[in-house]
Amino acid sequence: MRVRNLTIGLLTGMTLMTGHSEASPLDDLRWKNRVLVVVAPAGDAAAEQQRKIYQASAAGMSERAIVLREAVGDGDPARQIRSRLSADGQRFQVFLIGKDGHTALSSDKPLSADHLFAKVDAMPMRRDEMRRAR
Incomplete structure (x- = not known):
């Protein structure tokens, strides 16, 4: 019974995850x-x-594997990104998306x-990366 319920739950989750008709341009960056x-x-x-x-902080951004993407204008990629982040594009917003694809930080003001760097360096995956680099 437990195995059956687990199997049904996994299949349902996989169906929901693959059911998105519009892949976000951010998807290719996940885990990278x-x-x-x-x-x-x-x-x-x-x-x-x-x-x-x-x-101005390109070296630190590169060290932490942070890439910049912009969702400005009405093109399909910008619309897909805004949809993924539930942002309307009518005002400034900035989001930090972790390697796992989850939003780690958001703000309506530019982030220093x-x-x-402090936010990223506190992430468990980044701490593991730093440990392995020693």
């Missing part, structure tokens, strides 16, 4: 990278500020590199 996602209307000043923070 952490993703800093900027959602904003075109020309948003906060989005530009977040972009500059990312670029120090804040991002």
Whole structure:
């Protein structure tokens, strides 16, 4: 009975997971990278500020496997990302997505590199990465 219930639960979960008709452009990055996602209307000043923070800290971002993706405009990839994050794109939002695909952090203001690095460095997977690098 327990095995049957477990099997039914696993099959139901797999069906729900594969039932998404629109794959997010973020899916290819899962288990490879952490993703800093900027959602904003075109020309948003906060989005530009977040972009500059990312670029100015490129070495630290690379060390932590953080890649930048933007969901700006009306193209399919931007819409898919906004849908995945339940963001409307009418205002600035930034999300840090962990390698496991879950949202680790979100804000309506640009995030400093120090804040991002502290958050990532506290993640169990990152701590394991640092331990293995020694």
